[in-house]
Amino acid sequence: MQKTKLTLAAAAFIATLPFLQGCVPAVIVGGVAAGAVSIHDRRSTGVQTDDESTEWKASLSVPKQYKEYTHANFTSFNRRVLITGETSNDEAKAAIEAEVRKIEGVRDVYNELGIGPMSSLGSRSTDAYISSKVKARLVDSNQLSANHIKVFTERAIVYLMGIVTEREAKVAVAVARTTAGVVKVVNAMEVLSDEDVRRIDERTFGSRSTPPQSAPVENR
Structure with missing residues (x-):
């Protein structure tokens, strides 16, 4: 019961972040979260820093003539950039993607911008709440580390x-698609072999990623 209360409280707090961002400096909100998560991130600290820098550069790259009619979010993970939100037309959508592709170090771009009016603050708050629920359910599943999955929601579509x-990807997709309020799930995860992921974990986390061998038992 106590765990449920804590999970719901955390979800409620995260849902308020879209409204707090205008009052709280981004460096405080982002810095605290990054400090907690980076220890358990499969990206190197250098790549994490590059991803944060890419998101900032991308947010400044929207062509001036489209800014008034565009609400765009840029999520970078392992130098792959996801663009979500809304813009006025296909020309604007293509122009925004072209600018993001110019950013140094970007490996790939997933342009998921919708064509239409900008979403309301209420819609964005709902999206943040959906993301928080998906993250909480990933934790509750006890089948993978939720820190290895980046969740972002736009118009009730979970990315x-x-x-x-492959196993972790299936678990994450199953959790997301069965979360209340989700209308669609877009899988943009990089799926590696078990051996490759084990190698990354051992390099990044050291012995912490390898559970100790059980001691033998002799019956008398």
Whole structure:
């Protein structure tokens, strides 16, 4: 019961972030989260820093003539950029993607911008709440580390990014698609072999990623 209360409280707090961002400096909100998660991230600290820099550069790259009619979010994970939100027309959508592709270090771009009016603050708050529920359910599943999955929601569509095994990807998709309020799941995760992910974990986390061998038992 206590665990449920804590999970719901965390979800409620995260849902308020879209309204707090205008009052709280982004460096405080982002810095605290990054400090907690980076220890358990399969990306190197250098790549994490590059991803944060890419998101900032991308947010500044929207062509001036489209800014008034565009609400765009840029999520970078392992140098792959996801663009979500809304813009006025296909020309604007293509122009925004072209600018993001110019950013140094970007490996790939997933342009998921919708064509239409900008979403309301209420809609964005709902999206943030959906993301928080998906993250909480990933934790509750006890089948993978939720820190290895980046969850972002736009117009009730959940986008998943991360460096995962095939099993972890299936678990994450199953959790997301069965979460209340989700209308669609877009899988943008990088799926590697178990061996490759194990190698990354051992390099990044050291012995912490390898559970100790059980001691033998002799019956008398």
